[in-house]
Amino acid sequence: MKIKKFFTLLVLTGLVFSCSSDDDPAPPPPPVLSTEANILTFTIPEQTGDADIDNVGNNIDIEVANGTDLTSLTPEWTLSDGATSDPVSGTAGDYSSTVTITVTAENGEDVEEWEVEVTEADDDLSNEADILTFTIPEQTGDADIDNVGNNIDIEVANGTDLTSLTPEWTLSDGATSDPVSGTAGDYSSTVTITVTAENGDEEEWEVEVTEADGDLSNEADILTFTIPQETGPADISNVTNTIAIEVANGTDLTSLTPEWTLSDGASSDIVSGTTGDYSSTVRITVTAENGEDVEKWDVTVTEDDGLLSAETDILSFNFPEQAGVHSINDATHQIFIDALNGTDRSNLTPTIVLSPGATSVPASGATADYSAVPTIMTVTAEDNSTTQEWQVFIGEAPDPNNKADIITFSFPEQTGPATIDGFSKTIFIEVSNGTDLTNLTPTFELSPGATSVPVSGVTDSYILPYDIDVTAENGIFNTTWTVEVTEGLP
Numbered sequence: 001m002k003i004k005k006f007f008t009l010l011v012l013t014g015l016v017f018s019c020s021s022d023d024d025p026a027p028p029p030p031p032v033l034s035t036e037a038n039i040l041t042f043t044i045p046e047q048t049g050d051a052d053i054d055n056v057g058n059n060i061d062i063e064v065a066n067g068t069d070l071t072s073l074t075p076e077w078t079l080s081d082g083a084t085s086d087p088v089s090g091t092a093g094d095y096s097s098t099v100t101i102t103v104t105a106e107n108g109e110d111v112e113e114w115e116v117e118v119t120e121a122d123d124d125l126s127n128e129a130d131i132l133t134f135t136i137p138e139q140t141g142d143a144d145i146d147n148v149g150n151n152i153d154i155e156v157a158n159g160t161d162l163t164s165l166t167p168e169w170t171l172s173d174g175a176t177s178d179p180v181s182g183t184a185g186d187y188s189s190t191v192t193i194t195v196t197a198e199n200g201d202e203e204e205w206e207v208e209v210t211e212a213d214g215d216l217s218n219e220a221d222i223l224t225f226t227i228p229q230e231t232g233p234a235d236i237s238n239v240t241n242t243i244a245i246e247v248a249n250g251t252d253l254t255s256l257t258p259e260w261t262l263s264d265g266a267s268s269d270i271v272s273g274t275t276g277d278y279s280s281t282v283r284i285t286v287t288a289e290n291g292e293d294v295e296k297w298d299v300t301v302t303e304d305d306g307l308l309s310a311e312t313d314i315l316s317f318n319f320p321e322q323a324g325v326h327s328i329n330d331a332t333h334q335i336f337i338d339a340l341n342g343t344d345r346s347n348l349t350p351t352i353v354l355s356p357g358a359t360s361v362p363a364s365g366a367t368a369d370y371s372a373v374p375t376i377m378t379v380t381a382e383d384n385s386t387t388q389e390w391q392v393f394i395g396e397a398p399d400p401n402n403k404a405d406i407i408t409f410s411f412p413e414q415t416g417p418a419t420i421d422g423f424s425k426t427i428f429i430e431v432s433n434g435t436d437l438t439n440l441t442p443t444f445e446l447s448p449g450a451t452s453v454p455v456s457g458v459t460d461s462y463i464l465p466y467d468i469d470v471t472a473e474n475g476i477f478n479t480t481w482t483v484e485v486t487e488g489l490p
Helices: 002-018
Strands: 039-043 052-054 059-064 076-079 084-086 099-104 111-120 131-135 144-146 151-156 168-171 176-178 191-196 202-211 222-226 235-237 242-247 259-262 282-287 294-303 314-318 327-329 334-339 351-354 359-361 375-380 387-396 406-410 419-421 426-431 443-446 451-453 466-471 478-487
Touching: 039 052, 039 059, 076 084, 131 144, 131 151, 168 176, 222 235, 222 242, 314 327, 314 334, 351 359, 406 419, 406 426, 443 451
Parallel strands: 059 111, 151 202, 242 294, 334 387, 426 478
Antiparallel strands: 039 076, 052 059, 084 099, 099 111, 131 168, 144 151, 176 191, 191 202, 222 259, 235 242, 282 294, 314 351, 327 334, 359 375, 375 387, 406 443, 419 426, 451 466, 466 478
8 A cells, every 4th residue: 555655646746747847836745644543542531540552453441430331431532633533532332342443544545443442440449548638728838647647737827826727638539538628627726537438447537736936037138130121130239238230222211110029028118010210229128027127228220231243143043844953163154954855945944043133134934945055144243234144055865765674683582593584574583492482572673764563572472473564764665574483492
């Protein structure tokens, strides 16, 4: 099928080129429709875990909760791009026995049948009766949960009303509690929570809540200070209580909206995010958490000097059809990059990153002719007077490899090296006497860029001659290799 599609593509390509004149641009090639017919994801609302999807055997195994009615399930699945399925995703059906889903690829020709097997989880009920997490909105840190003594210790902020707290907690799977999570209660003394496991076993948990010390911070610092128009980070001095920050040239200093952060619990007389006039020094008064310690901070905002950059560098140069990373030589002002084999270099749309403020001809994102070797690009700096010519060399990557060979092949149990016959596409290999031929795991290497089904490292039975399909890097040439395994003498 792949070879037939290849020759069809050659004929269509020939027709396109025979109908084109030297002056007319070549019409775009016909779209290539996908041959993939895979089920990518498979879910059921009642599932207990992820589905096991086998793309080699086209099998899907999934487990649902014990007691689920397998005769009425509504699974959902996703497919390869453009593929369709019969039945469609979301169709309710009887999965009490194996169900076959037929997937048709985007090209309408390649069809795969997938078998879905749904099983119920064991009906063993858990005897776990643990409290796994415990939180209170007013807490100062994580709860200390003792699974041995069934004790929970947690601290809340100083001044919190312990007689009216609303903690939340999570339990072992299937367990319940009395009281339930989210129930408001009096935690001024030890509280007992009774947890009942899924199987009915009970455990009593004791919760003790304490208040944090009442010491309030005396810190009154401005920790961070930012302005959207800034050209760099603010210079904050905790010694002189001053902040100096620069903004872009031309910024209106009479209408700035800075934001800042303070010491824990502190407050400021001008709150962060307030728009104000910073054309002269602005004083911000910060009061510490204890309400007593106060610090005055002076903020000075200046404009940058407005000098424009004379840099004319190309920092990166990329396009969708490239075959590898680019090489940029800043000294010679040259760029080297390969396009995929067969790419029309007269019609490329690169993404170009330049020095800040610089522009280029051709511009980034503009479609242009890069078939000339080299193609000249002109970069103009931010100052609009400094220019630099760059040479762009776009080559063509070599044809993809058409080799589809198995180069090496081995088993851990082998008694000697494999005999690989490239003419007949056969591999002969001997393993130790008594080796289980139904459970062998080969390791093999292929021609550069080639792929195989199955891949190296897959365990399978080699009692009978075993076929491995190898596809070359170019995606066209395909060969089938046959592996024959024999046992050595006792």
